Amino acid sequence: MASITSVSPLAVPLPAMGPIAGVRLGSAAAGIRYQGRTDLMMMAFPRGTTVAGVFTQNTCPGAPIDWCRAALEGGKAQALVVNAGNANVFTGKAGVATVKATAKAAADLAGCPAKQVFLASTGVIGEVLPAERITVALPALHEALMEDGWEAAARAIMTTDTFPKGATRTAVIGGVTVTINGIAKGSGMIAPDMATMLCFIATDAAIPAAALQSMLSKGVGPSFNAVTVDSDTSTSDTVLLFATGAAGNPNVPETGGAMLRDFRRALDELLLDLALQVARDGEGAQKLIRIDVTGAVNKRSARAIAFAIANSPLVKTAIAGEDANWGRIVMAVGKSGQPADRDKLAVGVGGTWMARNGTVVAGYDEAPVVAHMKGREVEIAVDIGLGDGAATVWTCDLTHGYIDINGSYRS
Amino acid sequence: MASITSVSPLAVPLPAMGPIAGVRLGSAAAGIRYQGRTDLMMMAFPRGTTVAGVFTQNTCPGAPIDWCRAALEGGKAQALVVNAGNANVFTGKAGVATVKATAKAAADLAGCPAKQVFLASTGVIGEVLPAERITVALPALHEALMEDGWEAAARAIMTTDTFPKGATRTAVIGGVTVTINGIAKGSGMIAPDMATMLCFIATDAAIPAAALQSMLSKGVGPSFNAVTVDSDTSTSDTVLLFATGAAGNPNVPETGGAMLRDFRRALDELLLDLALQVARDGEGAQKLIRIDVTGAVNKRSARAIAFAIANSPLVKTAIAGEDANWGRIVMAVGKSGQPADRDKLAVGVGGTWMARNGTVVAGYDEAPVVAHMKGREVEIAVDIGLGDGAATVWTCDLTHGYIDINGSYRS
Numbered sequence: 001m002a003s004i005t006s007v008s009p010l011a012v013p014l015p016a017m018g019p020i021a022g023v024r025l026g027s028a029a030a031g032i033r034y035q036g037r038t039d040l041m042m043m044a045f046p047r048g049t050t051v052a053g054v055f056t057q058n059t060c061p062g063a064p065i066d067w068c069r070a071a072l073e074g075g076k077a078q079a080l081v082v083n084a085g086n087a088n089v090f091t092g093k094a095g096v097a098t099v100k101a102t103a104k105a106a107a108d109l110a111g112c113p114a115k116q117v118f119l120a121s122t123g124v125i126g127e128v129l130p131a132e133r134i135t136v137a138l139p140a141l142h143e144a145l146m147e148d149g150w151e152a153a154a155r156a157i158m159t160t161d162t163f164p165k166g167a168t169r170t171a172v173i174g175g176v177t178v179t180i181n182g183i184a185k186g187s188g189m190i191a192p193d194m195a196t197m198l199c200f201i202a203t204d205a206a207i208p209a210a211a212l213q214s215m216l217s218k219g220v221g222p223s224f225n226a227v228t229v230d231s232d233t234s235t236s237d238t239v240l241l242f243a244t245g246a247a248g249n250p251n252v253p254e255t256g257g258a259m260l261r262d263f264r265r266a267l268d269e270l271l272l273d274l275a276l277q278v279a280r281d282g283e284g285a286q287k288l289i290r291i292d293v294t295g296a297v298n299k300r301s302a303r304a305i306a307f308a309i310a311n312s313p314l315v316k317t318a319i320a321g322e323d324a325n326w327g328r329i330v331m332a333v334g335k336s337g338q339p340a341d342r343d344k345l346a347v348g349v350g351g352t353w354m355a356r357n358g359t360v361v362a363g364y365d366e367a368p369v370v371a372h373m374k375g376r377e378v379e380i381a382v383d384i385g386l387g388d389g390a391a392t393v394w395t396c397d398l399t400h401g402y403i404d405i406n407g408s409y410r411s
Numbered sequence: 412m413a414s415i416t417s418v419s420p421l422a423v424p425l426p427a428m429g430p431i432a433g434v435r436l437g438s439a440a441a442g443i444r445y446q447g448r449t450d451l452m453m454m455a456f457p458r459g460t461t462v463a464g465v466f467t468q469n470t471c472p473g474a475p476i477d478w479c480r481a482a483l484e485g486g487k488a489q490a491l492v493v494n495a496g497n498a499n500v501f502t503g504k505a506g507v508a509t510v511k512a513t514a515k516a517a518a519d520l521a522g523c524p525a526k527q528v529f530l531a532s533t534g535v536i537g538e539v540l541p542a543e544r545i546t547v548a549l550p551a552l553h554e555a556l557m558e559d560g561w562e563a564a565a566r567a568i569m570t571t572d573t574f575p576k577g578a579t580r581t582a583v584i585g586g587v588t589v590t591i592n593g594i595a596k597g598s599g600m601i602a603p604d605m606a607t608m609l610c611f612i613a614t615d616a617a618i619p620a621a622a623l624q625s626m627l628s629k630g631v632g633p634s635f636n637a638v639t640v641d642s643d644t645s646t647s648d649t650v651l652l653f654a655t656g657a658a659g660n661p662n663v664p665e666t667g668g669a670m671l672r673d674f675r676r677a678l679d680e681l682l683l684d685l686a687l688q689v690a691r692d693g694e695g696a697q698k699l700i701r702i703d704v705t706g707a708v709n710k711r712s713a714r715a716i717a718f719a720i721a722n723s724p725l726v727k728t729a730i731a732g733e734d735a736n737w738g739r740i741v742m743a744v745g746k747s748g749q750p751a752d753r754d755k756l757a758v759g760v761g762g763t764w765m766a767r768n769g770t771v772v773a774g775y776d777e778a779p780v781v782a783h784m785k786g787r788e789v790e791i792a793v794d795i796g797l798g799d800g801a802a803t804v805w806t807c808d809l810t811h812g813y814i815d816i817n818g819s820y821r822s
Contacts (some may be wrong), residue, residue, distance in 0.1 A: 061744030092770030125738025321818035327536025334471030359503030
C-alpha cells in the first residue's frame with residue numbers, strides 16, 4: 001500500500017453523529033495488516049432488529065458476501081463485524097472457514113444465532129485472513145461497545161480513504177421522530193486491493209425487513225450506483241441497513257407505503273451524501289465531477305451515456321488538466337453505443353453551452369468555462385436531443401495521484 | 412498538445428519499405444496546426460484500383476468518415492488525402508464543405524471522379540478545418556508524388572505518436588509475387604484529441620473490391636480490434652486497403668477463396684504488426700501487455716473478459732508498478748459480467764500460474780513472476796475453466812505519462 005497520507009482536497013468534515021437507540025458499537029486494533037490504528041469494527045443490535053442489504057454485482061465475490069447473502073434471507077440481525085486490511089477474497093476454503101469462525105465468535109458474544117451476524121472485509125485480495133486475528137480481539141471489543149461509537153467505527157473501516165465518512169438524518173414515521181446514521185468507506189466503486197466500498201446504516205425506526213429492503217434497493221440506484229471512480233467493481237462492495245425499532249414508531253406494513261415517505265426521503269438523502277463522500281475521496285481526486293445527461297431516448301440510455309463520459313480516461317484527464325475539452329465528451333457519447341445524433345447533440349460545462357447541433361456554438365466564449373474548470377466541482381451537461389431520458393452520475397478526475405496510489409507495490 | 416518528445420521505450424524501427432507498383436505518394440507541410448513538420452499526405456493510384464475500408468463504430472464520427480463510407484460503395488480509388496492536426500469532427504456544415512472541397516481539389520489533380528478520392532483527418536475535435544490550408548498545398552504535393560515516399564508518408568500522419576509505424580510483407584497469388592505496404596498512426600484506439608488510429612495499406616495485387624473487403628473486415632478482428640490503450644474510441648478511426656493490380660497476378664474471383672490464402676496470411680500478419688506498433692506507442696506506455704483468456708464459454712465471452720482486464724485502470728496501474736497483483740485480475744474477470752466461476756478460475760503471469768481453483772497456488776513462489784514483471788513485455792494468462800472459448804488482446808500499462816499527455820491543456 002502506498003503511503004499516501006494527505007487528505008483529499010474535496011474532503012468534507014464528519015458530522016456530529018449522536019446515538020441510535022439500540023445500537024452499540026466500537027472498534028479495536030487487531031493488527032490484521034496495519035500497525036498503530038484500529039482495523040476491526042463491531043456493532044450490536046437488540047433482538048428483533050431487521051436488516052436489508054445490497055451487494056457487489058462482481059461474479060467473483062469474497063466469502064463474506066456469500067455469507068451475508070445467505071444470512072439476509074432471515075431478515076434479522078444482532079451483530080455486524082467488519083475488518084480492514086484483508087478482503088478475504090479468492091481465499092478458497094480457508095476464506096469460508098474464517099467467515100464461519102468469525103460469525104460463531106460474534107454470535108457467542110451477542111447471544112444470537114450465527115445467521116444473525118453480518119460480516120464484511122476490505123483490503124488485499126488473495127491472502128488468507130487468519131480468523132484468530134479477529135476472534136482473539138472480539139471479546140474485549142464486545143465488552144467495550146457503547147452507543148457513542150460512530151466516529152470510531154467510521155475510522156476503523158478506512159483503507160485508502162483519506163477522511164472518515166458519515167452522515168445523519170432524521171425523519172418522521174407516524175408522528176414519531178426517528179434517526180438514521182450511516183458510515184461508509186471507499187475511494188471508488190473500485191479497487192479490490194484497498195478501496196472496496198462499504199456502507200453501514202442504522203436507524204431506531206421499526207420497519208419490516210421487506211419494506212427496508214425495497215427502500216434500500218431503490219435508494220442505491222441514484223446514489224451509490226450513480227458514482228464511479230474508475231469503472232472497476234470491487235469484489236466486496238456492501239451496503240447494509242439495520243432497523244432496531246427502539247424509537248417505537250407505529251407499526252409499518254410489510255410493503256411499506258405512504259407511511260414511509262419521509263423516511264425514504266431521509267434515507268435517499270443520506271445515501272447520496274455518503275456516495276458523494278466516496279467520490280470526493282476517489283483515489284487521487286482533485287475535482288468532483290457531476291454529469292447530467294438529458295434528452296436521451298430513455299432513462300437507461302441516459303445512464304449508459306453518463307457512465308461512458310464518467311469512465312472515459314480522456315474526459316477525466318482533461319478535467320484534471322482544467323481543459324474544457326468538449327470534443328472528448330462528444331467522443332464518449334459516441335462510444336457509448338447508445339442512440340445519439342451528432343447533429344442534435346449539445347454539450348455544456350458549468351452552465352455554458354459550448355456545442356450545439358453538431359458544431360461549436362457561434363461566438364462561444366471560453367472564459368466562463370475556463371473559470372469554472374479551475375474550481376473543485378465541475379458540472380458537465382449533455383443534451384442528446386432525442387427524447388426525455390435523463391440521468392445524473394458523479395465521478396472524479398484522473399490524476400497522477402491515482403497512478404501513485406495504484407501503481408505502487410503492495411508491500 | 413503536450414510537448415512529449417521522448418520516444419516510447421517499446422518503439423520498433425521502421426522497416427525499409429520499397430515501392431508498391433502503381434502507388435505514388437508524398438507529404439507536405441501545410442501548416443494546419445503544427446510548425447516545422449509535414450502534416451499533409453497524399454497517395455495516387457492508377458485507374459481501376461480497388462479499395463476496402465473499416466471505420467470507427469463511434470456514433471459521432473467525423474465528416475471524412477461519412478465521406479469515405481459513401482465513396483466505398485463504388486469500390487474504386489484513385490487518390491487518398493490525409494491531414495494531421497485537425498480531425499474535422501463535430502464541425503457541422505463547415506466540416507462537410509471542407510471534405511467536399513478537398514475531394515474536388517484532389518480529383519481535379521488526379522483526373523478522377525471525386526467519389527474515387529478517400530479522405531482522413533486526425534487531430535483536435537470541434538475546430539473548423541479550413542479547406543484552403545489543404546487545397547493550396549495539394550498541387551505542389553501532387554506534382555512531387557513518387558513511388559519511394561512511404562517513410563515520408565508514415566511521418567506526415569503522426570500526431571502524439573512518438574515513432575513512425577510501417578510494415579511490409581510479400582505473398583504469392585497464382586504464382587505471382589505481390590507486395591503489401593502499410594503505414595499507421597495512433598497512440599491508442601483512443602484519443603479523439605490527438606490519437607486517432609489511422610492505417611493505410613496498399614498492394615500491387617489485383618483483387619476485386621468484394622474479396623478485398625472480406626479479408627480486411629475479418630483481418631481487423633484479431634489485430635486492430637484486439638488492441639486497446641484506454642477503452643476510448645476515436646471518432647475518426649480508419650483502415651483503408653488499396654489494390655492497384657499492377658503486379659499482374661491471375662484473375663481472382665469476386666469471392667476470393669483459396670487463391671488468396673497466402674495473401675490473407677500476409678495481410679493478417681501485417682495488420683497485427685501495425686496494431687501492435689500502435690499498442691507499443693500507447694500514450695505513456697512503458698510495457699506492452701498480452702492477455703490470453705482460455706476456457707471461457709465461447710470466443711465472444713473470452714474476448715469480453717480479455718478486454719475487461721485490458722481496460723481495467725487497476726490492472727494497468729499495477730503492471731506499471733511491476734506488481735503481480737492477481738487479485739485485480741480476478742476482480743476484472745468478475746466485473747466483465749461474463750460467465751465465470753470463482754472456484755474454477757486460474758490466473759498466471761509470465762508462464763507461472765499464481766492462482767487456481769479459487770485460491771492461491773500452494774507453495775506459490777513470486778520470484779519468477781516479479782522478474783517477468785520488470786520486463787518490457789508482460790504476459791497475463793487467465794483460464795476460466797468452463798469451456799473452449801479463447802481470445803488474445805493487447806494493451807499497455809497506465810502511467811504518469813498518460814496523465815501528462817492527456818491532462819495538459821490543448822493550447
